[in-house]
Amino acid sequence: MISLAATATPHMAVWGKWLGDALGTNAAGASAGNAIFGIFLSLMVYLIGQWLFKISKGFFLFQPLFVGMVLGIFILFLMAKAFGTDTATFYKSAYLPGGNIIFWFLNPATIAFAIPLYRRNDIVKRFWLEIVLSLIIGLLISLFIIYFVAKLFGLDNSGIASMLPQAATTAIAMPVAVSVGGNSAITAMACIINAVLIYALGDFLVKVFKLNSDPIGAGLGLGTAGHAVGTAKAIQLGSIQGSMASIAVVVVSIVVDIVVPPFAHMMGLY
């Protein structure tokens, strides 16, 4: 059993058992209390991030999502140390039940992107051919660059294969990664880093590369590189950008489905 009880005085043992029960790290506590900690921790670290972002007047490293992620991992790491277990085990028993409840709500949130997409249906109807062609050609160019960058940094074939499908939404990218000989956990991690990075640096990158002169391109780029979170960022830039990012999430995922396996085969990855 993982609890403070093993390491401390009898007085501490009572507290350790009580805390372990509440967090669900003791076998006995693996029921009611345990989802609450994950939800509580997620909200607290995100709110701390929002507060830091506000008092630093929008410093990019204090983006709430980024702060929440780093602080959350750090707190779990410290608590795992205190409970005398490793971070992964503690994460699974104490955080995951609550985390999964919040995670589930990404389902309706993703569906909701049909709304900003439909709001600018005029753009979709006028430019659907340009949109689809840009996503296919743009993704192919990206695949070549990502392949050579990965090669340059000395990743092995499995590592390269894990990098290629990251433009797709996680649920599509993971099986595609496996089918081209990659590691789906690395691909999932890449998708998370995409989203966090675009949310933290999206405004900055759009400014540096002067992307907003073409709102359709900016939207498609943000949706491809940042997935759902990138789409939320694009909506802040404007209705066209939001609509285009929503369509990019869907179309790019399907393009990855179709294009990445032959591309990986051509490059001799599997």
Place this chain on the structure above:
Amino acid sequence: MAANDKASKTETAKEEQDSPILIQMGIFAAILFVSSLLSPLFPASFPVPTPVMGLVILYVLLCTKIVKLRNVAKFGDFMISLIAFLFVPSGIQMAANLDIMKAQGVQIVIVTIIATIVMLVCIAYTTAGFMWLSRHVFHRNTEVEE
């Protein structure tokens, strides 16, 4: 013409009442349920996850006017405003993968960071290129209204 359409749409949206929030949630739940039935029908070599299927279904329902914006917009916009927070558990999930980071080193993270910027810039510039083509080669009007 498209602009006129849009203007009249927003006007009518103001006149009509939003659906009660429980009905909006019910529509989302129904779409999720149908998509969860449909998405396993796709072969493993061509996965279509439930939320992507749901996005397409809701878009089709909106286009065919079976579902109107006032039926789903309030709850949908609320969910979208939460998306950065909803992503916190995915970020914290990396706590479970700290050993992968150790094994594969920092290269994976650096390549991913570069790949993110590459995807953003490549797609955006390719689109700008295609818009330039349709403007100058196919002489289409590519002016858009914000």
